[in-house]
Amino acid sequence: MGNFLLPLMIGARNLAFPKLNLISWYLNMAGGLLTLAAVLAGGIDTGWTFYVPYSTVFSNTFVTLAVLGVFVSGFSTIATGVNFIATVHYLRVPGMTWFRLPLFVWSMYTTSLIFVLATPVLALTLVLVIAERSFNLSIFDPARGGDPILFQHLFWFYSHPAVYIMILPAMGVISEVITCYARRRIFGYSFMVYALVAIAVIGFFTWGHHMFTSGMSPFAALVFSFLSFIVAVPSAIKVFNWTATLYRGQIGFESSMLYALGFLGLFTMGGLTGLFLASVPIDVHVQDTYFVVAHFHYIMVDASVSAYFAGLHFWWPKVTGRMYPESWARFAALLMFFGFNLTFFPQFIAGYLGMPRRYYTYPPEFQVWNVLSSSGAAVLAVAYLMPLGYLTWSLFYGTRALNDPWNASGLEWRTTSPPPRENFFGNPEVLGSPYDYHPKSAAPAEDDRIAEQGALT
Amino acid sequence: MLDSLIPAFLRPESASVQAAKVDAIFVGLLLISSAIVLLVVGLVLTFAIRFRRGSPAKRGEMPSVVSREFEIGWTAATLFIFVFIFWWAASVEIAAFSPPNDAIEIHVVGKQWMWKTQGPSGTREINELHVPVGAPVRLLLTSQDVIHSFYVPAFRLKRNALPYQQTETWFQATKTGTYHLLCTEYCGIDHSRMLGRVIVMEPQDYAQWLTRQPERDGLAELGERLFSARGCSGCHNAGSKVHAPSLAGIWGQSVPLDGGRMANVDEAYIRDSILQPQRDVVAGYEPIMPSYEGKLSDGKIQALTAYIRHGTDRFDLIGSLNLAPAQNICAPGEPPQDGAANQTLRSPAMVPGAPAAGETPP
Numbered sequence: 001m002g003n004f005l006l007p008l009m010i011g012a013r014n015l016a017f018p019k020l021n022l023i024s025w026y027l028n029m030a031g032g033l034l035t036l037a038a039v040l041a042g043g044i045d046t047g048w049t050f051y052v053p054y055s056t057v058f059s060n061t062f063v064t065l066a067v068l069g070v071f072v073s074g075f076s077t078i079a080t081g082v083n084f085i086a087t088v089h090y091l092r093v094p095g096m097t098w099f100r101l102p103l104f105v106w107s108m109y110t111t112s113l114i115f116v117l118a119t120p121v122l123a124l125t126l127v128l129v130i131a132e133r134s135f136n137l138s139i140f141d142p143a144r145g146g147d148p149i150l151f152q153h154l155f156w157f158y159s160h161p162a163v164y165i166m167i168l169p170a171m172g173v174i175s176e177v178i179t180c181y182a183r184r185r186i187f188g189y190s191f192m193v194y195a196l197v198a199i200a201v202i203g204f205f206t207w208g209h210h211m212f213t214s215g216m217s218p219f220a221a222l223v224f225s226f227l228s229f230i231v232a233v234p235s236a237i238k239v240f241n242w243t244a245t246l247y248r249g250q251i252g253f254e255s256s257m258l259y260a261l262g263f264l265g266l267f268t269m270g271g272l273t274g275l276f277l278a279s280v281p282i283d284v285h286v287q288d289t290y291f292v293v294a295h296f297h298y299i300m301v302d303a304s305v306s307a308y309f310a311g312l313h314f315w316w317p318k319v320t321g322r323m324y325p326e327s328w329a330r331f332a333a334l335l336m337f338f339g340f341n342l343t344f345f346p347q348f349i350a351g352y353l354g355m356p357r358r359y360y361t362y363p364p365e366f367q368v369w370n371v372l373s374s375s376g377a378a379v380l381a382v383a384y385l386m387p388l389g390y391l392t393w394s395l396f397y398g399t400r401a402l403n404d405p406w407n408a409s410g411l412e413w414r415t416t417s418p419p420p421r422e423n424f425f426g427n428p429e430v431l432g433s434p435y436d437y438h439p440k441s442a443a444p445a446e447d448d449r450i451a452e453q454g455a456l457t
Numbered sequence: 458m459l460d461s462l463i464p465a466f467l468r469p470e471s472a473s474v475q476a477a478k479v480d481a482i483f484v485g486l487l488l489i490s491s492a493i494v495l496l497v498v499g500l501v502l503t504f505a506i507r508f509r510r511g512s513p514a515k516r517g518e519m520p521s522v523v524s525r526e527f528e529i530g531w532t533a534a535t536l537f538i539f540v541f542i543f544w545w546a547a548s549v550e551i552a553a554f555s556p557p558n559d560a561i562e563i564h565v566v567g568k569q570w571m572w573k574t575q576g577p578s579g580t581r582e583i584n585e586l587h588v589p590v591g592a593p594v595r596l597l598l599t600s601q602d603v604i605h606s607f608y609v610p611a612f613r614l615k616r617n618a619l620p621y622q623q624t625e626t627w628f629q630a631t632k633t634g635t636y637h638l639l640c641t642e643y644c645g646i647d648h649s650r651m652l653g654r655v656i657v658m659e660p661q662d663y664a665q666w667l668t669r670q671p672e673r674d675g676l677a678e679l680g681e682r683l684f685s686a687r688g689c690s691g692c693h694n695a696g697s698k699v700h701a702p703s704l705a706g707i708w709g710q711s712v713p714l715d716g717g718r719m720a721n722v723d724e725a726y727i728r729d730s731i732l733q734p735q736r737d738v739v740a741g742y743e744p745i746m747p748s749y750e751g752k753l754s755d756g757k758i759q760a761l762t763a764y765i766r767h768g769t770d771r772f773d774l775i776g777s778l779n780l781a782p783a784q785n786i787c788a789p790g791e792p793p794q795d796g797a798a799n800q801t802l803r804s805p806a807m808v809p810g811a812p813a814a815g816e817t818p819p
Contacts, residue, residue, distance in 0.1 A: 142619070145733075188528045215619060221550070226543050226547075233536050250510045268493070272490040278543070284615050285615065287606075353610065354610025356641040363652075
């Protein structure tokens with residue numbers, strides 16, 4: 001989405017380095033193929049965390065191949081990050097000042113900073129894992145003087161910020177969608193920007209909260225605990241600002257907006273359960289149980305996927321030039337919200353009762369919660385497949401979309417749907433602030449155009 | 458208590474001193490979080506209905522001026538609430554970090570895919586751990602292969618078992634019964650079958666259970682035998698011709714090292730001295746000791762450590778210690794009889810507020 005929208009939203013014709021973008025695509029494919037090859041060759045048995053010494057000394061599976069795949073696609077990530085940062089710095093059209101950037105652009109910018117700063121650490125760590133496996137070096141192997149905990153520090157130094165890689169763009173999408181369907185300026189634009197930057201920066205210093213039970217010093221644990229509480233503050237600010245944006249709006253309930261409102265609830269749940277995990281004594285109890293699984297799925301699946309579908313439905317007409325059947329989309333959105341909660345809420349309870357992660361068999365008292373969760377997954381499967389069906393249908397039979405079907409404010413709506421080869425005819429110029437849905441002091445006027453569009457489909 | 462707010466079937470069994478404290482924080486956080494969720498969801502729903510498109514609700518002028526005050530207000534409010542929760546959780550954590558001095562010591566070794574435990578009198582169990590109710594129990598964990606994690610949900614207790622390193626934690630059971638012991642660090646194909654039981658017994662039942670166990674050597678006695686069998690005594694005994702430091706009475710002391718540093722004699726120091734003897738050489742001695750890396754298993758190092766410690770506790774000369782197993786059994790719920798209660802068994806560096814190595818204790 002970033003590749004398509006970022007240049008559009010700042011009025012650029014393309015990313016700053018189109019060829020780098022292409023290399024990045026090839027690298028991503030190559031990395032994906034390598035990992036896929038590892039899976040087809042027999043899979044890996046280490047879990048996604050590759051914890052040493054299990055992954056280096058004890059696993060006989062295709063760890064090296066899979067790690068190589070992740071390593072290669074890491075370069076794709078870094079290249080994309082560099083590309084986005086350069087684009088935002090150099091290709092903004094006249095009038096698009098830093099504080100006129102749409103929040104989605106800000107979110108991609110902060111995400112790119114994480115790409116560029118965190119991914120190299122992961123890449124080096126993975127090289128060390130490969131070196132230990134293939135060349136018999138001793139870096140993490142405790143039997144030869146290595147330190148397995150060092151791996152965890154390096155790994156989480158990337159993998160915690162990686163969570164923000166998934167949620168920051170989601171926050172950007174939600175800011176675009178909520179303003180459009182509430183016909184309101186965003187509440188507290190500058191605070192929304194500072195919050196994004198704060199999450200990206202503080203997020204780098206919270207990795208230790210994955211390791212409270214590893215035997216780390218209790219004082220180190222408390223420092224990480226404190227920072228983990230602090231990083232929740234900007235997230236809370238964003239939730240309050242989105243809620244306040246609804247105030248006195250003209251709120252329409254198109255499918256994108258349903259996803260966005262669902263996001264608000266799901267993200268709040270996921271964020272608050274993060275506070276439980278940031279508290280050391282509670283984390284000691286629920287670490288590596290289903291409570292953690294439920295928490296990060298509320299953030300990374302429920303919230304991120306909701307935002308993904310919100311964005312997909314919001315920009316679908318722009319990308320494809322076609323409209324999709326709105327009532328099907330609304331039904332899928334509601335079903336998905338129900339499915340998310342049915343799948344992951346029982347996991348909070350199972351985890352609090354003591355059900356550990358990565359168990360294929362478990363004591364009988366956890367049965368009922370696992371069954372509930374599994375049935376939720378079935379609902380989710382249906383809800384995920386529905387957009388695949390009606391969006392594919394719309395590609396061929398959907399009505400032609402207008403240039404600006406939602407009467408939205410961003411630059412991307414000032415060009416054709418889909419955009420021409422170089423994005424814009426002529427040279428766009430920005431005169432006002434983003435989300436200019438109503439005069440600053442007056443209430444938003446009722447806008448009939450969206451309703452008409454809904455009727456068209 | 459607060460936690461009675463949660464219906465019983467949603468509450469995990471609570472059977473330790475720690476569990477009660479964790480549950481109190483959990484319920485407190487649950488109340489705060491529920492309030493915030495209700496607030497956010499309530500506001501979103503209210504706004505969404507009241508200000509739906511074309512609704513007759515009065516919208517009037519936008520009060521754009523107050524935006525800044527609102528922002529600062531809820532930033533400060535969330536910051537205050539979050540820091541309060543942090544302070545609460547942190548103070549509980551700090552207060553409960555150090556085990557009491559008279560804790561029963563259990564060695565735990567994790568391996569693919571079982572838990573091996575060994576009590577103070579040498580009782581060995583596999584996938585089981587018997588402990589008396591009401592007595593603090595200190596766990597010293599290590600692993601023979603990959604990383605495992607020792608988890609007893611009913612005690613709200615979890616600690617990783619790391620290969621070639623020792624971690625520790627403690628608990629005090631408050632209720633008799635049988636509780637799950639689970640592994641919570643993915644350790645291979647049978648990770649989910651790496652289960653065990655912790656059996657909490659009345660002190661008299663525990664004492665009986667101990668007597669029913671087959672007669673086994675105490676850990677320290679095993680250490681004594683290793684001490685001569687593996688050649689340690691050849692150099693470290695008092696009458697030895699080789700110039701090596703005597704180990705009698707060194708446990709818990711500070712010893713001067715080459716280069717002017719001091720070291721505190723604890724589990725970690727002894728382990729390092731056995732595996733990497735060249736690293737910390739005692740002042741006035743030559744670095745002549747060979748490394749035992751790969752020659753001694755974790756269990757054997759634990760036995761040697763126990764031997765050196767007990768030599769200290771009993772103020773006996775090393776090498777002439779003649780331990781009978783019965784002398785080392787801690788009566789359940791009571792401090793050990795041999796004077797260890799007066800002396801901290803932990804490295805002072807690990808006790809908050811304790812004097813650092815080299816300082817004289819007040």
